[in-house]
Amino acid sequence: MIALGRTLGLQVIAEGVEHDDQAGLLLAEGCHYAQGYLFGRPVEGADFARHWAPAGTVPPLCAAG
Numbered sequence: 001m002i003a004l005g006r007t008l009g010l011q012v013i014a015e016g017v018e019h020d021d022q023a024g025l026l027l028a029e030g031c032h033y034a035q036g037y038l039f040g041r042p043v044e045g046a047d048f049a050r051h052w053a054p055a056g057t058v059p060p061l062c063a064a065g
Contacts, residue, residue, distance in 0.1 A: 002031050 005012035014026050017036035026034055043051075 002026075002029050006030065 002012050011033060012031050014022075014031050014034035015036065017023055017026065017034040017038045019038060022036075023034060023038060026032075
């Protein structure tokens with residue numbers, strides 16, 4: 001899927017990332033965006049907006065930690 005997205009000029013977002021080794025493999029394969037329990041539990045939309053609005057952006061996978 002990463003190669004297909006790259007071929008089409010798209011950014012790929014991995015879904016359901018739960019472990020550091022999964023995130024490492026994705027980075028090694030060129031996937032720099034992901035979501036999943038590794039980064040945080042589901043939250044209400046208003047809580048998400050309050051948390052991320054001051055920063056103005058959602059960080060890519062390589063900036064998470």
